[in-house]
Amino acid sequence: MPQEQVAPRTVLVLGEALIDEFHDGPVVGGAPFNVARSLALLGAPVHFVSRIGAEDAAAALVLESAREYALPVAGLQRDDRHATGRVSVFESPGGGHEFRIHADAAWDYIEVPELEPRWTEGWLYFGSLAQRSPVSRHSLRALAKRHRGPVFLDLNLRPGEAMRELAAESLMLADWLKVNEDELAQLVAWFAPDGVAALMARFALARLLVTRGAEGYELFGAGGRLLESGAGVLQPQLRDTVGAGDAFTAMLLAGLCLCLGRPLSGTLGLANRYAAGICGLRGPLPADPAVLAPWRAALHALPAAEG
Template sequence: MILVGGEALVDLVPAPGTVPGELGPLLPLPGGGPYNVAITAGRLGAPVRFLSRLSTDSFGDALLRRLELSGVDTAMVQRGPEPTTLAVAGIAADGSARYSFHVEGTADREVEHPGRLPDEIKIVSLGTLSLLLEPGASRYERLLREHTGLTVLDPNIRPAMVTDATAYRARFASWLPDIGLLKLSIEDAEWLAGDTGGDAGRAVADWLGRGPAAVVLTRGGDGLVVCTADGTEVEVPTVPTAVVDTIGAGDTVHGALLHWLHENGTTTAEGLRAVGADAWRAALTFAARAASVTVSRAGAEPPYAAELALRS
């Protein structure tokens, strides 16, 4: 089984037809990087469990219900009276999104450490705000260091939320020995490489030498690339589609890769090191197809397995 840990929140997205630069209605849509990852994996048919703390407010109820409808096991979801985190999204002409976050005193950052994980959990996936906002960040970090199976990380940097970039980069580097698969956007790679001139390629090579078996980069319209510790590099293009917005695209890639890892029986870092170029090409192609569905509709709305089958 796969365990995805991290925040669930509500994205407030401008309604269709809103004129750029003017205020308009905001539509509440479920989101949060780890939440989207879990939804993706569940809809694609992977056995996945979600770890977070959801509010008992109406947003929290809706977030929980959507997990259940998407096939996600919610046995480790905690509930509390704190409000749901809100992310106000602005959508650019190319569909890209920028966010402002409302996180003070919210439920997801108060998550408790779950204790010893059940033996059936072989893959743990973490990332985004949950590894930044205390006190939950330290609890997720403890889980990251304790897990002995395959750990997958997407830092999903929100620069506006980082108060000390140098300290955060150092903390990120300290996680690398415990990470099997690092998945991130090219923009995040460049930001994390900021202390060394923003050279993503050089940074990836350095990270691979510190622990991860592989690094997957999402590059927007330029597709996906994986670089492995043994020097393999595989690229695949994006799947052409009409883009509504890019909310959840990277999370869909992440969730699709988790599904592929489970289907492929790859549940350890050692197993990941044995994955060859052809298998990586299949994995990235599958992830790119899934992401093409998500960007074709508003908000983070990953596909179900049956939808991908119809598009193949």
């Protein structure tokens, strides 16, 4: 007998769309935009809300990439006063990177949109970078507060005393939290010296996902109990690690939306491999979405849970 569908089936993604400026040319990026494009590629119903320039060349690149990934662009607001966001990427040996995020971009001025009811009832994804300005911060939090489905926070901590307050306010809106191991250590130091269980209890988190790069991942549940873990996946042809965490998030969210009745362990394992696969590409996603078609097939081919 088919299992009853109980999980939400839509994803509302909020945040920045921008251009990553590598030494050898521009690449379309922004963590929420990376997640949204991957979700569209994987077959999840996704609505992306961001803001780009009205006429600049970078905006044209964002729109072109969205269309190539079959990501609807109705949620992309246009700004005739502020340009599409830019990030200078400085690479280091071994695939590492540092960013310089340019100020006063169009995505700092996201307005609260009118949404169809279905987009307020599924998953909601948002991060911290798009909250750097008062306008977008207000809009993203207003949408999160009135959202009726589970909220997935992809926290990206950056230097600055204001980050502690921003993190706390974001955590209070979240049901699921994704961080890397350094970010987890910082959150524990700030809010819960007794560890993961105390952090989850303080902010009423249902799940905490910790990505550890080459060391794999861990998923914690109620009471800080370890639910799932996986080892890192070797990428023998490492290009860079830009977008690896976004790929993990997108595959997990797609699995939560589409793989009803599948064991979560299978989705997490596939997300781990997908993130490693992205590390073999230039930038967060390939210019040709067809390169990633096997990952969609793999997601939809995950075996159902026994019994």
